[in-house]
Amino acid sequence: MGDDTPYLLDGTHWSGPTGIPHLLLAHLGYTGVALLCGIAIALPVGLYIGHTGRGSFLAINAGNAGRSLPTLGLLMLMVTLMGLGFLPVLIALTVLVIPPILTTTYAGLRNVDRSAVDAAVGMGMRPWQVLWRVEVPMALPVMLGGLRSAALQVVATATVAASVGLSGLGRLLIDGLSVNDYGRVVAGAVVVAVLAIVLDLGLGLVQRYVVSPGVSGRGLRRRGARASAERLDPDLL
Amino acid sequence: MITFEHIRKQFPDGTVAVDDLDLELPSGKITVFVGPSGCGKTTSLRMINRMVEPTSGRILVDGEDVLEKDPAVLRRGIGYVIQHAGLFPHRTVVDNVATVPHLLGRSKKERRAAAMELLERVGLPTAFADRYPSQLSGGQQQRVGVARALAADPPVMLMDEPFSAVDPVVRDQLQQEFLRLQSELGKTIALVTHDIDEAVKLGDTIAVFRAGGHLAQVGTPQELLERPADDFVRDFVGRDRGFRGLSFESAASLPVRPLGEVGGARLVLDDSGRPVCWEGPGVRGGSAPVEGTFTAHDSLRLVTDLALSSPVATAVRVDGAGRADGLVPHHDLVDHLAARRAPA
Numbered sequence: 001m002g003d004d005t006p007y008l009l010d011g012t013h014w015s016g017p018t019g020i021p022h023l024l025l026a027h028l029g030y031t032g033v034a035l036l037c038g039i040a041i042a043l044p045v046g047l048y049i050g051h052t053g054r055g056s057f058l059a060i061n062a063g064n065a066g067r068s069l070p071t072l073g074l075l076m077l078m079v080t081l082m083g084l085g086f087l088p089v090l091i092a093l094t095v096l097v098i099p100p101i102l103t104t105t106y107a108g109l110r111n112v113d114r115s116a117v118d119a120a121v122g123m124g125m126r127p128w129q130v131l132w133r134v135e136v137p138m139a140l141p142v143m144l145g146g147l148r149s150a151a152l153q154v155v156a157t158a159t160v161a162a163s164v165g166l167s168g169l170g171r172l173l174i175d176g177l178s179v180n181d182y183g184r185v186v187a188g189a190v191v192v193a194v195l196a197i198v199l200d201l202g203l204g205l206v207q208r209y210v211v212s213p214g215v216s217g218r219g220l221r222r223r224g225a226r227a228s229a230e231r232l233d234p235d236l237l
Numbered sequence: 238m239i240t241f242e243h244i245r246k247q248f249p250d251g252t253v254a255v256d257d258l259d260l261e262l263p264s265g266k267i268t269v270f271v272g273p274s275g276c277g278k279t280t281s282l283r284m285i286n287r288m289v290e291p292t293s294g295r296i297l298v299d300g301e302d303v304l305e306k307d308p309a310v311l312r313r314g315i316g317y318v319i320q321h322a323g324l325f326p327h328r329t330v331v332d333n334v335a336t337v338p339h340l341l342g343r344s345k346k347e348r349r350a351a352a353m354e355l356l357e358r359v360g361l362p363t364a365f366a367d368r369y370p371s372q373l374s375g376g377q378q379q380r381v382g383v384a385r386a387l388a389a390d391p392p393v394m395l396m397d398e399p400f401s402a403v404d405p406v407v408r409d410q411l412q413q414e415f416l417r418l419q420s421e422l423g424k425t426i427a428l429v430t431h432d433i434d435e436a437v438k439l440g441d442t443i444a445v446f447r448a449g450g451h452l453a454q455v456g457t458p459q460e461l462l463e464r465p466a467d468d469f470v471r472d473f474v475g476r477d478r479g480f481r482g483l484s485f486e487s488a489a490s491l492p493v494r495p496l497g498e499v500g501g502a503r504l505v506l507d508d509s510g511r512p513v514c515w516e517g518p519g520v521r522g523g524s525a526p527v528e529g530t531f532t533a534h535d536s537l538r539l540v541t542d543l544a545l546s547s548p549v550a551t552a553v554r555v556d557g558a559g560r561a562d563g564l565v566p567h568h569d570l571v572d573h574l575a576a577r578r579a580p581a
């Protein structure tokens with residue numbers, strides 16, 4: 001300590017098991033696995049509820065309940081119940097991912113233009129074809145909005161992993177605080193923020209690529225009203 | 238042919254939308270379901286392709302019971318057009334049109350070629366093929382909807398208020414083109430509307446529904462206008478049914494007067510004998526153009542309208558080449574209308 005080189009510019013902080021690349025990779029790993037688990041649970045449920053309209057109370061209530069659970073409290077509970085390790089962290093983070101994916105998948109599908117669905121059924125599409133060929137492509141902007149907000153929350157919250165002895169960028173915060181190295185704390189916060197921005201930009205690019213221009217309106221000379229998908233702002237759900 | 242046999246539909250909430258409906262829709266003809274809101278027209282239509290399942294009764298399409306078929310397979314063989322077109326916003330116009338051929342497993346090339354041809358058929362420039370629905374006007378979207386329903390060349394088409402979401406001028410144009418298309422294709426069509434004028438214009442047969450899904454009358458437009466079965470139909474058909482009924486009567490038997498002076502005015506012709514204007518002291522301002530003419534093939538409705546709007550209350554008849562060959566002053570027309578009602 002005692003030198004004036006900012007934490008991030010000190011080469012020794014960029015190598016080894018406590019180096020930033022290592023922490024960053026671990027952080028991304030927690031985030032990615034939690035996102036995948038959350039999607040694996042919430043997406044099928046959201047698709048089912050949105051497509052059939054059955055059990056919508058579940059989508060709404062799960063959304064609200066999930067959002068009000070404090071992640072740190074949940075993590076401590078899990079650790080108390082099952083001991084230290086990756087699993088309690090994964091559960092706590094997955095619980096964070098489920099509500100935004102579930103509610104936006106459900107709401108995205110429910111807001112698909114009913115006459116398009118009626119036409120799809122009336123032309124002889126089977127339920128599975130209606131879902132994948134009509135409902136999901138039309139709901140995609142809203143669904144991806146949910147994915148983006150889930151990703152942002154998890155990336156920021158995955159710092160809690162360090163509080164139960166795991167790696168990740170949270171180490172910079174926890175360890176920095178424990179030795180009053182505020183330079184390190186700030187560096188941790190900055191790296192998490194940059195990571196969140198990069199992730200969101202990346203998902204934005206994916207969205208640009210997978211959403212039909214007919215739905216997003218991107219690159220079209222338009223006449224008439226804005227596309228229905230733009231009516232729903234995922235952040236308002 | 239589509240046959241309804243004792244069809245009844247009661248929804249789970251107890252609403253009886255259709256009750257004991259017996260109806261035949263002849264092949265190659267347009268049958269219009271018309272009636273006030275909520276009388277069961279849409280429900281009846283949607284039972285044909287099993288979008289709604291009847292509570293009891295049978296529906297036969299060309300002799301086959303629709304309830305015995307796989308609904309998805311049945312629907313691919315029946316064209317379906319709805320009010321707001323229901324196009325898929327994420328697909329281009331050509332992909333929208335190719336939806337059913339796609340479901341039927343046709344190759345991409347084949348689908349596209351068929352879709353392009355249909356776009357032309359419904360009067361859309363092929364330059365629209367790669368646009369998205371949001372880039373089209375309401376009328377254009379509806380044309381795409383019709384093309385999409387025709388894409389797999391189904392023998393039967395179901396149309397639920399296909400022209401009611403567009404403005405009257407566009408509607409009229411779409412109706413004309415629809416009739417032209419039908420004269421080429423000869424599909425068996427069931428069309429729902431709540432607009433009696435549209436029913437009269439488009440229908441070969443009209444089925445008038447009353448609340449509760451009962452049929453009030455089935456007949457040709459002319460029969461409905463001239464001989465409404467009861468007060469309900471008479472009211473529904475409207476006050477001016479007498480005038481509208483004239484559209485079904487030919488002007489062929491209408492006596493005409495030779496060209497000459499009427500009411501202090503003289504018909505001026507051009508070099509080839511076509512009428513140009515009325516001239517003489519009987520015309521306000523001394524002269525007025527001839528705004529319209531009729532031929533022996535036109536309806537009495539047109540003649541009546543021409544006589545009423547003419548500056549000298551006289552309709553001008555022309556031959557096939559547009560040369561004036563007779564005059565019908567409005568009092569002659571009135572005598573003719575009175576005579577056709579008189580007992581023989």
Ligand SMILES: Nc1ncnc2c1ncn2[C@@H]1O[C@H](COP(=O)(O)OP(=O)(O)OP(=O)(O)O)[C@@H](O)[C@H]1O
Nearest residue numbers: 248250252254273274275276277278279280281431
């Ligand atoms: N899914 C449903 N559940 C319960 N009742 C229904 C359902 N669908 C239609 N109905 C009722 O059945 C009756 C007939 O409805 P339908 O849609 O066939 O009327 P319509 O003649 O097409 O009317 P409109 O001209 O307004 O479209 C109405 O009273 C309607 O409220």
Ligand SMILES: [Mg+2]
Nearest residue numbers: 278279280429
């Ligand atoms: Mg209806």
